[in-house]
Amino acid sequence: MKSSNKNDGSGEKPILIFPGGMPRSLEYLQKCLHEGQAVIGASSLALDASREKYPAWLSLPFVTQPEFNEALKQAISEFNIEEIYSPNPVVWDYLNRALNELAPGVTLVNGSPVNVELSGYRAARSHADRLRNKPLPLASNVAATPSMSAIELAALFRHADVIPGMCDHEKFCVLCEIARRSPAGDVVEIGSWWGKSAFILARLARCYAIGKLLCVDPWSNAHLVQNDETGMVDIASAQMDAEEALAIFEMNLLPYNANQVNYLRMPSTDGAQHYRAHRDVTTASFGTTRYEGEIAILHIDGNHSYAAAKADISAWGGLVVAGGWIVVDDYIWPYGDGPQRVGDEFLAEHQDKIDVAFVMGSALFLQLSSPLSKD
Numbered sequence: 001m002k003s004s005n006k007n008d009g010s011g012e013k014p015i016l017i018f019p020g021g022m023p024r025s026l027e028y029l030q031k032c033l034h035e036g037q038a039v040i041g042a043s044s045l046a047l048d049a050s051r052e053k054y055p056a057w058l059s060l061p062f063v064t065q066p067e068f069n070e071a072l073k074q075a076i077s078e079f080n081i082e083e084i085y086s087p088n089p090v091v092w093d094y095l096n097r098a099l100n101e102l103a104p105g106v107t108l109v110n111g112s113p114v115n116v117e118l119s120g121y122r123a124a125r126s127h128a129d130r131l132r133n134k135p136l137p138l139a140s141n142v143a144a145t146p147s148m149s150a151i152e153l154a155a156l157f158r159h160a161d162v163i164p165g166m167c168d169h170e171k172f173c174v175l176c177e178i179a180r181r182s183p184a185g186d187v188v189e190i191g192s193w194w195g196k197s198a199f200i201l202a203r204l205a206r207c208y209a210i211g212k213l214l215c216v217d218p219w220s221n222a223h224l225v226q227n228d229e230t231g232m233v234d235i236a237s238a239q240m241d242a243e244e245a246l247a248i249f250e251m252n253l254l255p256y257n258a259n260q261v262n263y264l265r266m267p268s269t270d271g272a273q274h275y276r277a278h279r280d281v282t283t284a285s286f287g288t289t290r291y292e293g294e295i296a297i298l299h300i301d302g303n304h305s306y307a308a309a310k311a312d313i314s315a316w317g318g319l320v321v322a323g324g325w326i327v328v329d330d331y332i333w334p335y336g337d338g339p340q341r342v343g344d345e346f347l348a349e350h351q352d353k354i355d356v357a358f359v360m361g362s363a364l365f366l367q368l369s370s371p372l373s374k375d
């Protein structure tokens with residue numbers, strides 16, 4: 001046992017992490033090390049592979065053994081421990097009940113592990129219930145199909161939540177609602193990155209039998225340059241790895257793919273040419289997917305420079321069917337006004353073909369009453 005944390009008068013008070021080998025324990029260890037917090041790991045296993053990861057280590061009997069209490073008390077006194085982290089529900093629950101008597105003043109730093117693990121699921125269920133009980137009132141001429149079940153909607157919220165990305169909660173809820181008022185056709189997303197909104201669109205397209213999802217994104221660092229007003233976005237984007245982003249997109253979407261998701265790795269204007277000329281899209285990871293060639297929902301979330309956003313809507317807008325939706329993401333964007341200018345120009349130019357237009361979250365939502373000209 002390394003003895004640097006012993007009660008030697010140094011004043012250092014390590015947090016005891018027990019059992020030290022659980023994934024949450026190792027996450028917590030990293031957090032402590034990062035913050036310079038002294039830690040000591042403990043395990044009841046004779047051989048615990050995680051031991052090497054800890055700066056200090058001790059052995060404790062299993063919590064069920066009669067000698068556990070005495071061994072813990074001794075460790076607390078010897079190593080000057082005042083706090084304990086335990087992600088094991090049984091150990092946590094025992095310590096939560098026994099610590100006060102065993103070692104007054106020593107506390108658990110974490111809340112109930114069961115509550116911690118389930119909080120994301122519980123939040124997803126309450127989001128789903130809220131949306132089902134109080135659907136957003138959309139003035140669409142297309143009658144809404146019945147909502148997906150509470151458990152399907154909760155699953156959608158939960159799984160979307162673990163995918164990192166840029167899709168705020170308001171926009172998420174509106175996507176759920178427009179999907180209920182969508183004609184059949186392809187769902188096309190321009191700009192997918194790690195796949196958060198792509199995952200949401202893919203599930204909605206499947207659950208409401210809209211059609212298949214096609215993601216168009218070059219996943220290249222060169223295309224991340226947006227010339228935003230302050231340069232802050234470009235500086236942050238330059239530190240991203242586009243190759244890795246595509247791998248993450250695939251990891252996020254593949255488990256849910258049943259031949260209804262695919263992607264074109266190219267800029268949106270090239271993607272539009274491909275889409276107009278071919279029905280099939282083939283990639284090594286998703287196989288071959290056959291599309292309809294007509295778009296029910298077009299989600300524009302690519303490069304936000306004015307020129308790029310204008311090119312996106314010009315190349316793809318004409319392929320959206322009557323009753324179909326165009327979503328211009330980041331219509332409200334703190335770094336520039338490209339999407340807003342493009343959205344406003346589109347509204348002014350095509351008002352006779354737009355049934356519904358509103359902004360929610362940061363996105364502009366448009367429903368077409370009739371298609372634009374195809375070219």
Ligand SMILES: C[S@@+](CC[C@H](N)C(=O)[O-])C[C@H]1O[C@@H](n2cnc3c(N)ncnc32)[C@H](O)[C@@H]1O
Pocket residue numbers: 164165166167190191192193194195196197198216217218219220223224266267268269301302303308
């Ligand atoms: C804001 S991110 C997309 C976020 C994503 N929709 C989400 O839910 O997290 C913008 C994406 O646009 C892509 N992009 C940049 N230029 C593009 C272009 N010309 N055509 C299509 N996508 C483009 C970038 O590679 C990046 O993945």
